[in-house]
Every structure is written in C-alpha cells, then in structure tokens.
Amino acid sequence: MSAKVNDDLLTERRKCEFNVEELTNYLDGGAQATQNRRKLEDKVLSTKGLFDEVPEEYLSHKEKYENAVRKAVVYYKAMKEAEDPNQTEQERANATYRSLLHAAVFKDNSPFSLHLAMFIPAILGQADEEQKKYWMKRASKMEIIGTYAQTELGHGTFIRGLETTATYDPKTEEFVLHSPTLTAYKWWPGSLAHTANYCVVMAHLYINGKSCGIQPFIVQFRDEETHQPLPGIKLGEIGAKLGFNTVNNGFLGFDQHRIPRNRMLMKNAQVLKDGTFKRSPNSKLTYGTMVYVRVVIVNGMANQLARAVTIAVRYSAVRRQSELKPDAGEPQILDYVTQQHKLFIGIASSHAFTLTAKWLTRMYQKVTADLEKGNLDELPELHAIACCLKAVTTTDTSVLVERSRTSCGGHGYMLSSNLPQIYGLVTAACTYEGENTVLMLQTARSLVKALEQAQSGKRLSPTMSYLSEKVSSRLKWDNSIDGIVKGFRRVAYGKVESAMRSMRKYVRSGLGPEDAWNMSSVQLVAASEYTSISEADIRQLQDTYEDLLGKIRPNAVGLVDAFDFRDQILNSTLGAYDGRVYERLMEEALKSPLNAEPVNQSFHKYLKPFMQGKL
Ligand SMILES: CCCCCCCCCCCCCCCC(=O)SCCNC(=O)CCNC(=O)[C@H](O)C(C)(C)COP(=O)(O)OP(=O)(O)OC[C@H]1O[C@@H](n2cnc3c(N)ncnc32)[C@H](O)[C@@H]1OP(=O)(O)O
Numbered sequence: 001m002s003a004k005v006n007d008d009l010l011t012e013r014r015k016c017e018f019n020v021e022e023l024t025n026y027l028d029g030g031a032q033a034t035q036n037r038r039k040l041e042d043k044v045l046s047t048k049g050l051f052d053e054v055p056e057e058y059l060s061h062k063e064k065y066e067n068a069v070r071k072a073v074v075y076y077k078a079m080k081e082a083e084d085p086n087q088t089e090q091e092r093a094n095a096t097y098r099s100l101l102h103a104a105v106f107k108d109n110s111p112f113s114l115h116l117a118m119f120i121p122a123i124l125g126q127a128d129e130e131q132k133k134y135w136m137k138r139a140s141k142m143e144i145i146g147t148y149a150q151t152e153l154g155h156g157t158f159i160r161g162l163e164t165t166a167t168y169d170p171k172t173e174e175f176v177l178h179s180p181t182l183t184a185y186k187w188w189p190g191s192l193a194h195t196a197n198y199c200v201v202m203a204h205l206y207i208n209g210k211s212c213g214i215q216p217f218i219v220q221f222r223d224e225e226t227h228q229p230l231p232g233i234k235l236g237e238i239g240a241k242l243g244f245n246t247v248n249n250g251f252l253g254f255d256q257h258r259i260p261r262n263r264m265l266m267k268n269a270q271v272l273k274d275g276t277f278k279r280s281p282n283s284k285l286t287y288g289t290m291v292y293v294r295v296v297i298v299n300g301m302a303n304q305l306a307r308a309v310t311i312a313v314r315y316s317a318v319r320r321q322s323e324l325k326p327d328a329g330e331p332q333i334l335d336y337v338t339q340q341h342k343l344f345i346g347i348a349s350s351h352a353f354t355l356t357a358k359w360l361t362r363m364y365q366k367v368t369a370d371l372e373k374g375n376l377d378e379l380p381e382l383h384a385i386a387c388c389l390k391a392v393t394t395t396d397t398s399v400l401v402e403r404s405r406t407s408c409g410g411h412g413y414m415l416s417s418n419l420p421q422i423y424g425l426v427t428a429a430c431t432y433e434g435e436n437t438v439l440m441l442q443t444a445r446s447l448v449k450a451l452e453q454a455q456s457g458k459r460l461s462p463t464m465s466y467l468s469e470k471v472s473s474r475l476k477w478d479n480s481i482d483g484i485v486k487g488f489r490r491v492a493y494g495k496v497e498s499a500m501r502s503m504r505k506y507v508r509s510g511l512g513p514e515d516a517w518n519m520s521s522v523q524l525v526a527a528s529e530y531t532s533i534s535e536a537d538i539r540q541l542q543d544t545y546e547d548l549l550g551k552i553r554p555n556a557v558g559l560v561d562a563f564d565f566r567d568q569i570l571n572s573t574l575g576a577y578d579g580r581v582y583e584r585l586m587e588e589a590l591k592s593p594l595n596a597e598p599v600n601q602s603f604h605k606y607l608k609p610f611m612q613g614k615l
C-alpha cells in the first residue's frame with residue numbers, strides 16, 4: 001500500500017494551473033522520449049544490488065570506494081541489458097540526456113565516470129581510424145577501463161606548462177614517458193588510483209631534442225590480469241575531498257616508461273617511424289576533448305539544479321513555520337516571498353540551462369562535422385562559447401544549489417537530504433574541465449578581438465554580433481522580453497568596451513600588452529559574464545519580478561513535479577513525491593550505526609572515568 005501523500009502537497013498539485021505531463025514531455029523532447037526514459041529507469045532501478053543497505057555516509061573512505069566499484073559493475077551491466085535494440089542511437093541518447101539514473105546509485109559519482117566522460121571521447125576525438133577501431137572495441141565492451149590524465153601536481157590550467165615528457169626513440173620506434181619532477185606527476189584523474197588500467201596521457205612530445213607540443217598518448221599502466229602497476233609506474237590515490245569521494249582520483253608518475261609508437265593518438269598530428277613529425281592543422285585540436293566535456297557539463301548542470309530545486313520546493317510546500325498573520329496558524333514556508341525569491345530563479349535557470357545545452361550541443365555537432373571536412377573556421381567561436389557557458393552555468397548552479405540547501409534550514413544540512421552531496425558534485429565543476437575564471441578570460445579574449453573587428457567594420461559571428469550593433473546609450477528599459485534583451489546587449493557591449501578602454505589606458509601609460517590585460521582582467525571576466533544572461537540585471541525589473549513570483553507560486557510544485565525525478569534519483573528525505581518528510585528523516589536517522597545501542601562504549605571507556613575524575 002503506497003504511503004499517504006502529505007495533504008499540503010496534495011493541495012499544491014490540485015492548484016496547479018497547467019498540464020505537468022505536457023511539460024515533462026517537452027523537457028524530454030516528446031511523449032515517446034518520456035516513455036523511453038521512464039522505461040529505462042524502471043528497468044535499471046529494479047536491478048538487485050544497486051542500493052545500499054547501510055547509507056554510504058556511514059562507511060569508511062575505503063569501504064565507500066569498494067562499495068561504489070561493486071555497484072558500478074552491477075549498474076553498468078544493467079544499463080547494457082536495458083538498452084532497447086530497436087531504439088536508434090539518438091533515441092538512446094535522448095533517454096539518458098535528461099535522466100540522472102546514475103545519481104540514484106552513486107551519491108558521489110561513479111568510479112567509472114571518467115571512462116565514459118573522457119577516455120572514450122578522447123579516443124573518438126584524437127585517435128586515427130585504425131586506432132579508433134581497435135581501442136573503441138575494447139573500451140566500449142569494458143574490456144579495459146580508462147581515464148584522462150592531463151592535470152599534474154604542478155599544472156592544471158596551463159597545459160603548455162605540463163612537465164610529463166614523451167621522448168621518441170627512432171631506434172626502437174617507442175616513446176619514453178617520464179615524470180622529471182614531483183610536480184610532473186599526473187594528479188587528479190578520476191579512476192586513476194585503483195580502478196582504471198589505461199589512460200589517455202597528455203604529455204610534451206620531444207623528437208631529437210625538439211619540442212613538438214602537447215600530444216595525446218594511450219598508455220596502459222596496470223597489468224590486465226593482476227592489476228599490478230606496470231614497471232616504471234608509480235600510482236596512488238590523492239586522498240579525501242569535498243565530494244567525488246568514490247571517483248578514485250589518483251596520481252601517476254612515469255619512470256622512463258616505454259610505449260610503442262602506435263600509442264600516440266595520431267588523428268591530428270603524426271610521428272612517422274623515422275621520427276618525422278607531421279604537425280596538426282591546428283594545435284588546439286588536441287584540446288578537443290575538453291571542449292566536448294564542457295558542452296556536456298552545461299546539460300549536467302541543468303539536471304542537477306532541477307534535482308536540487310525539486311527537493312527544496314517540495315520541502316517548502318510541506319514545511320510550516322512561524323506566523324505570517326496573527327492567529328492564522330503557521331504558513332507553508334513557500335508562502336514567504338523571500339523563499340519564492342530563493343527558489344524560483346533555480347527553476348527558471350534550470351530550464352534556461354536545458355535550452356542552452358540543446359543549442360550548444362547542436363553548435364558542437366555542426367562544428368565537429370565541419371572539422372571532419374577540414375573546416376576549422378568556427379572552432380574559435382565554439383571554444384569561446386563553450387568556455388563561457390560552462391563557467392556561467394556551473395557558477396550559477398553552485399550558487400543556486402547552495403541556496404536550495406540553506407532554504408531548507410537545518411534539515412537541508414543533513415546528508416540524508418542529499419543537498420550537500422549535490423552541492424559537492426556541482427561545485428567541483430567550477431574547477432574541473434577548466435577553472436571558471438580561466439575560461440571566462442578565454443571568452444574575454446574572443447570578445448576583445450570581436451570588438452576590434454567590429455570597430456574596423458568587419459562582420460561578426462552571430463553570437464558576437466551584439467558587439468557591432470551601436471546600441472544607443474540612451475536606451476530606455478522596458479519590461480518586454482525584447483526590451484530586456486536589448487538592455488542586456490547594451491550592458492554587455494558597455495562592459496567589453498570599458499574593459500578595452502581600460503587596457504588601452506594601461507598601454508598608453510607604458511605597460512606592455514600582457515600587463516595591461518592582467519590589470520583589466522577583473523573587467524574582462526565581468527564582460528564575459530554578460531555574454532550569457534545573468535540574474536543580476538533582473539533585479540532592475542523588481543516590480544515585474546515580484547509580480548512574476550506571485551504568478552509562479554500556485555504552480556511551483558507542478559513545475560518541479562514536471563522534472564519527473566523519481567524518489568530513488570532524488571535520494572532525499574526532504575524531496576520525496578509523497579512529502580513524508582518527518583517520517584523519512586527519522587527512518588534515516590535510525591540507520592545510523594550509533595543508534596544500534598542506547599549506551600555507546602565510549603561512555604565506559606572515557607566519559608565515566610573522566611566525569612568521575614579518574615582520567
Ligand atoms: C555532477 C555534474 C555532472 C556534469 C556532467 C558530467 C561530466 C562528467 C564528469 C566529469 C568528471 C570530471 C572531469 C574533469 C576532467 C578534467 O578536469 S580534464 C583537465 C581539464 N583541464 C583544463 O580544462 C585546462 C584548462 N586550460 C586550457 O584549456 C588552456 O591552458 C587555456 C586556458 C585555454 C590556455 O591554453 P593556451 O595554449 O595557453 O592558449 P592561449 O595562449 O590562451 O590561446 C591561444 C589560442 O588558442 C585558442 N584556444 C585555446 N584553447 C582552445 C580550445 N580548447 N579549442 C580551440 N581553441 C582554443 C585560444 O582561443 C587562442 O586563440 P587566439 O586568440 O590566439 O586566436
């Protein structure tokens with residue numbers, strides 16, 4: 001018998017003014033896509049062995065990892081078995097595009113995540129046809145597990161500063177991989193410590209003492225039978241982190257480790273047997289895997305934010321607190337306009353990020369198809385936009401997930417609410433795949449170039465075209481969408497122009513271009529933030545805004561119900577569909593090992609002798 005749904009949630013669902021299922025279908029890309037997603041979720045989540053008897057927060061660091069590997073194996077097999085052979089690749093992709101299925105199993109991400117998120121994309125994007133055929137067969141069947149090893153103890157942002165060397169030996173037709181210093185050790189790659197046995201290593205290629213830039217190499221570092229580290233390989237785990245504690249991030253040092261010539265991924269650049277180096281048409285094609293993951297991250301943020309606001313909005317409909325009017329009883333906290341202000345922006349932003357992710361994915365697919373034909377024209381714009389949207393969506397999502405947590409009071413601070421773990425997941429994305437400030441400065445680099453081109457009368461690309469519209473500074477704000485967008489364009493144009501003026505002022509004062517750039521970099525980052533719409537400006541339309549909050553209020557629960565996250569994916573005592581918050585909080589509390597006995601052994605060992613002055 002299903003548990004009784006909380007009365008307040010029932011009332012909320014009766015008040016909703018729109019068809020929730022229709023919005024779910026729209027978000028999924030149609031009724032069939034919703035059906036496919038639900039069917040996939042039903043199949044996978046009915047698999048035995050996927051869920052924890054003891055909540056993983058009560059396991060040790062080592063037990064958490066071992067438990068996650070156990071579940072990863074079960075989950076991966078269940079996903080494979082659940083694949084519907086009659087579905088097209090695209091239908092399969094759509095079914096998982098919005099599903100946070102893995103989040104039902106891994107609160108802190110999977111030890112296989114890098115294999116799927118970067119190792120396979122790196123092979124697809126960097127291997128030549130022969131290499132792709134061989135390695136994709138093994139990687140897609142999970143015969144090998146891989147990761148992407150670029151970051152080092154001493155370098156993450158500055159790729160050209162990476163110290164790991166790959167020196168070509170024409171006599172044996174091998175590359176010798178070496179970590180010349182401690183700071184050259186690969187440090188951070190997920191799955192690297194104990195899970196994976198292969199990785200794509202980004203290393204500095206040298207041939208006859210000449211630098212040939214950073215190139216990708218596929219490297220085996222553990223024996224496939226024994227899983228022992230191979231000779232010349234030093235491996236380990238980097239330790240406990242804010243989150244990602246089941247991703248098994250590791251370190252790896254090379255000591256003159258030899259690999260055959262065909263282990264350099266040679267789609268873009270090649271090394272012939274005699275050591276001849278054939279340069280890539282564009283050295284930045286080597287950075288292609290990162291562009292791809294930045295695009296994927298935008299969609300991931302939309303889904304994670306939707307999950308957090310679902311938890312917080314449902315909880316806010318159930319929680320009654322304080323007194324809005326004398327003798328009117330305690331209101332739902334969702335009736336406080338401050339609570340609506342905290343949460344409704346999160347609902348809107350999740351939808352905005354979903355639409356942005358769809359647009360960016362289409363742009364990525366088009367540019368990647370052009371690259372296959374040798375047309376690199378739109379790569380710089382894709383890079384600039386992907387940098388900006390990855391940085392803005394991860395920053396905003398981190399802020400809005402944290403706001404969802406704090407809007408739930410003390411219960412939001414419980415791990416059983418799952419809001420702290422969601423925060424740990426999303427805030428990591430402000431750093432990985434390119435630290436956000438650095439990526440914003442990459443976008444600023446393109447904005448400054450575009451404004452210079454606009455000022456010399458050149459045509460600009462569609463996404464930069466606002467820099468060529470000499471928008472009058474006397475523009476009046478009006479509350480129409482068109483008026484708001486025009487206002488944004490005016491502000492965005494002004495930010496870039498002001499940063500440029502600032503740089504020119506520094507150059508006139510005698511600074512070199514690099515120092516002028518650095519002195520203006522705070523303005524440059526701000527200019528990049530306006531490339532995509534940010535929330536700060538909406539405040540200037542405060543009256544419209546508060547009116548909008550009132551219009552959303554009766555539909556708030558319907559809007560989060562439309563995200564259609566089942567309870568296992570929310571994994572939260574506060575966000576379940578039935579709203580039985582207090583019963584769930586108590587059920588989870590009783591699972592704490594400390595509640596197994598009324599008096600803990602520490603009383604007899606320490607407390608009692610201490611309190612009796614015997615310690
Ligand atoms: C829970 C939520 C789920 C989320 C969804 C799931 C996700 C799944 C889980 C993932 C779990 C973690 C996974 C983390 C995995 C890592 O973190 S992997 C490591 C990531 N590391 C980075 O991103 C490093 C960031 N640094 C960089 O990209 C480069 O160093 C920088 C910052 C772009 C600078 O590079 P540089 O060579 O110094 O280039 P620079 O001199 O600045 O520029 C030279 C030219 O190259 C261009 N350029 C630079 N880069 C590029 C590029 N990539 N493409 C094209 N052109 C480029 C510049 O635009 C510039 O062009 P011009 O203006 O000269 O025309």
Ligand SMILES: Cc1cc2nc3c(=O)[nH]c(=O)nc-3n(C[C@H](O)[C@H](O)[C@H](O)COP(=O)(O)OP(=O)(O)OC[C@H]3O[C@@H](n4cnc5c(N)ncnc54)[C@H](O)[C@@H]3O)c2cc1C
Nearest residue numbers: 148149150151155156157188189190428432433434435437
């Ligand atoms: C959870 C997690 C998972 C990760 N997984 C992987 C992985 O699987 N594989 C992998 O290779 N890496 C991985 N990384 C590493 C990640 O890519 C790096 O941490 C990231 O690129 C930032 O580099 P860094 O840590 O060396 O910081 P740094 O580059 O040292 O940056 C530190 C600070 O210096 C500032 N700074 C640096 N350069 C500039 C500049 N040019 N202008 C202005 N400010 C600057 C930054 O803005 C930042 O505030 C992971 C990281 C995390 C947190």
